[in-house]
Amino acid sequence: MKRFILIGVPYLWLLALFFVPFLIVFKVSLSDYALSIPPYTPQMKDGLAEMFAAFDFENYVFLTTDDLYWKAYLSSLKIAVISTLLTLAVGYPIAYAMGRAPDAWRATLMTLVILPFWTSFLIRVYAWMGILAKEGFLNQFLLWLGVIGEPLTLLNTNTAVYIGIVYTYLPFMILPIYASLDRMDGSLLEAAEDLGCSRLAAFWLITWPLSRPGVIAGCFLVFIPALGEFVIPSILGGSDTLMIGKVLFEEFFSNRDWPVASTVAVILLLILIIPIVLFQRNQQKQVEAGQ
Amino acid sequence: MAQNVFAPWNDPAETPLIRFEQVTKRFGSFTAIDDLTLDIFEREFFALLGPSGCGKTTLMRMLAGFEDPTEGRISLAGQDIAGVPPNQRAVNMMFQSYALFPHLSIWDNIAFGLRREGRAREQIAERVTEMLKLTRLEKFASRKPDQISGGQKQRVALARALAKAPKLLLLDEPLGALDKKLRQETQFELMDIQEKTGTTFVIVTHDQEEAMTVASRIAVMDEGKVIQVATPDRIYEAPNSVYVADFIGDVNILTGSLTTLGPDLYGLAIAENIAPLFATSTEDLTARGTAHLAIRPEKITIHTEKPQDADNALEGRVLDIAYLGNLSTYHVEIKGGPVIKAQMANTRRLSRRDITWEDKVWVSWTKTAGALLKQ
Numbered sequence A: 001m002k003r004f005i006l007i008g009v010p011y012l013w014l015l016a017l018f019f020v021p022f023l024i025v026f027k028v029s030l031s032d033y034a035l036s037i038p039p040y041t042p043q044m045k046d047g048l049a050e051m052f053a054a055f056d057f058e059n060y061v062f063l064t065t066d067d068l069y070w071k072a073y074l075s076s077l078k079i080a081v082i083s084t085l086l087t088l089a090v091g092y093p094i095a096y097a098m099g100r101a102p103d104a105w106r107a108t109l110m111t112l113v114i115l116p117f118w119t120s121f122l123i124r125v126y127a128w129m130g131i132l133a134k135e136g137f138l139n140q141f142l143l144w145l146g147v148i149g150e151p152l153t154l155l156n157t158n159t160a161v162y163i164g165i166v167y168t169y170l171p172f173m174i175l176p177i178y179a180s181l182d183r184m185d186g187s188l189l190e191a192a193e194d195l196g197c198s199r200l201a202a203f204w205l206i207t208w209p210l211s212r213p214g215v216i217a218g219c220f221l222v223f224i225p226a227l228g229e230f231v232i233p234s235i236l237g238g239s240d241t242l243m244i245g246k247v248l249f250e251e252f253f254s255n256r257d258w259p260v261a262s263t264v265a266v267i268l269l270l271i272l273i274i275p276i277v278l279f280q281r282n283q284q285k286q287v288e289a290g291q
Numbered sequence B: 001m002a003q004n005v006f007a008p009w010n011d012p013a014e015t016p017l018i019r020f021e022q023v024t025k026r027f028g029s030f031t032a033i034d035d036l037t038l039d040i041f042e043r044e045f046f047a048l049l050g051p052s053g054c055g056k057t058t059l060m061r062m063l064a065g066f067e068d069p070t071e072g073r074i075s076l077a078g079q080d081i082a083g084v085p086p087n088q089r090a091v092n093m094m095f096q097s098y099a100l101f102p103h104l105s106i107w108d109n110i111a112f113g114l115r116r117e118g119r120a121r122e123q124i125a126e127r128v129t130e131m132l133k134l135t136r137l138e139k140f141a142s143r144k145p146d147q148i149s150g151g152q153k154q155r156v157a158l159a160r161a162l163a164k165a166p167k168l169l170l171l172d173e174p175l176g177a178l179d180k181k182l183r184q185e186t187q188f189e190l191m192d193i194q195e196k197t198g199t200t201f202v203i204v205t206h207d208q209e210e211a212m213t214v215a216s217r218i219a220v221m222d223e224g225k226v227i228q229v230a231t232p233d234r235i236y237e238a239p240n241s242v243y244v245a246d247f248i249g250d251v252n253i254l255t256g257s258l259t260t261l262g263p264d265l266y267g268l269a270i271a272e273n274i275a276p277l278f279a280t281s282t283e284d285l286t287a288r289g290t291a292h293l294a295i296r297p298e299k300i301t302i303h304t305e306k307p308q309d310a311d312n313a314l315e316g317r318v319l320d321i322a323y324l325g326n327l328s329t330y331h332v333e334i335k336g337g338p339v340i341k342a343q344m345a346n347t348r349r350l351s352r353r354d355i356t357w358e359d360k361v362w363v364s365w366t367k368t369a370g371a372l373l374k375q
Helices: A002-029 A048-054 A058-065 A067-100 A103-118 A121-132 A137-145 A158-182 A187-194 A199-227 A231-236 A244-254 A258-290 B056-064 B106-116 B121-134 B150-162 B180-197 B208-214 B232-237 B242-247
Strands: B018-027 B030-040 B045-049 B071-076 B091-094 B168-172 B200-205 B217-222 B225-230 B252-262 B265-269 B277-280 B290-295 B301-303 B312-323 B327-334 B339-345 B360-365 B371-373
Touching: A002 A258, A058 A067, A058 A258, A067 A103, A067 A158, A067 A199, A067 A244, A067 A258, A103 A158, A121 A137, A121 A158, A121 A231, A158 A199, A158 A231, A187 A199, A187 B091, A199 A258, A231 A244, A244 A258, B018 B056, B030 B056, B030 B225, B045 B056, B045 B208, B056 B071, B056 B091, B056 B168, B056 B200, B091 B150, B106 B121, B106 B150, B121 B150, B121 B180, B150 B168, B150 B180, B180 B208, B200 B208, B208 B232, B217 B232, B217 B242, B225 B232, B225 B242, B242 B252, B242 B290, B242 B371, B252 B277, B252 B339, B265 B290, B301 B339, B312 B339, B327 B360
Parallel strands: B045 B200, B045 B217, B091 B168, B168 B200
Antiparallel strands: B018 B030, B018 B071, B217 B225, B252 B265, B252 B290, B265 B277, B290 B371, B301 B360, B312 B327, B312 B360, B327 B339
16 A cells, blocks of 8 residues: 555656646647637537537648648757757766766766756856857957957857757766766776777777666757757747747747647657657667566 | 695796786885785696785786886786786786676676687687586576676676686685685685686685685785795794784784704793793794794693693683684683683583683693794
8 A cells, every 4th residue: 555655646746747737738739729718719618528529630730731840840850869969979078087087076076067057047048149149258269269260150050059958958968977987887997908908999898888878868868858949949049940849939929829839749749759668668678688 | 656746836947927026016105015026836826815905906906907016027927017908918807896797698798808809709609608617607698797696796707707718817806795605615616617727816815714725825915015925834834924823813922032942942931930931943043032932722732630741831721712613712811921722622512511711721732833933
């Protein structure tokens, strides 16, 4: 009984705060736009039978007719994948260096990684505007160095979006990788060397596979929020930066078309959930095959 | 037929496999190894024994190539190995933590070193199978390291280190993680495998029993120096210093002033009201001065009445009895003197023992039973 309560509480939590809202959003996505409050029809007050009768997949069909949507999904996927890889490329060496640092330093290094969270996310993204602008710090610094003759256009481009995402989500990449590297027994690398590996080979054959769970966790933690990211592309991106988060925001707040916005959200969720479920089933199979 | 005793260290024509020549290793201001000279011969099972921090692990890591000596020269088969990285030495190591690769199966763990050599597939398979058989692990080849027991892990680590047929195998506290019974079984297994493969083994341990059991020779170390190198029986019976005598097994150390009584015969006065003790020594000890007599408890006999014609006999009172099952150790307080430990085999049942606490007893030993030490 006790065990049931222990397992039940988190699932009730998930049910209340994830599954129920999802059902509501899904229900809205099946309705039609209407000039009312809330701005869709049918509604629960019309009676259940009428409501179910009026449901249709019209909005889902609509999404396929306007190429804005699938282009936004594709562009979001592209931006999310590239920025996840960039974050991995930046984060792995940092996590690796932290893992090899003297014990006395580790707590400090860890604090430094988490430190940006102490300032509001929004303020930090706004700060990048000051850095990346034509007259911003970065351009002034590069001009002063003499690396460039003309100031670069960085702000309001996809490059700025990548910089923003990598910067914001870097700790989510570093922490799980660091955790997996930290657990690793240092004598494993000595053993690999002792058995004839060069340092580099020992890294590829031992360190990399052992840090893979951390890499995968980090990639998910970056990829998932990056895919639906709204703030970074709207502040740092240009008018041509197409991301689904922005489309969702516009449908919802500018057009007040709740049914279409809900449809966009449901499909976004499916795009995220299906690969994760497939991946986890694959992992499960591998674990079972290993035993 | 004369038995061919394995003792290359007594043969001046034999060249050692490993030679430490005046090796010093410093870490900052800390001297881990202090001007050490040591020879280890081929096919030896050599034990480095000492308390933690005595430098034995540093010595082993220098052989493996993880540390380089600050001064001096280490040669393996006649070649200076300073600067040769670990992956190019014909030396393999079995780590204290075993360091098995958790993401690889037992089979792949053992094949790891062979694959790095770029050998042919069939050759690798053949060698791994051979190693699995040697360590009786055939059934576990496809398991992962976290799916086998501690004793099996230990055997995998051994198989992996032996797979490349190294000239020298280093074992860092190989049995430290095993429980006592398994450890004793494994000690014999190790000796068996060492004999079968003919590999030179160097084992680092702080467990003197382990060193005594497995090793052909033992180097007792303290503070970066080798105190004594000898066969287990010499280390036990003829320690060269109080440190060695005290480190190996149980011992009584009696300190007193020394007088020469005859050729190889000395007298040791340990207290004013006790007659000098007789002891022999083949070493030439300077006639006068302080000396120590190291004598093992099992070499001391305990009597209820004064023994006749014993070389040394002292009267005392039983202070304590430690019952160990097969043996009992008696702590006897000598009148006006030290407490002496005497050990007797319990050949009778405990209820028939005729000596008990507070009894007046005599302890005796022969003049050749102990070792006279100047330091």
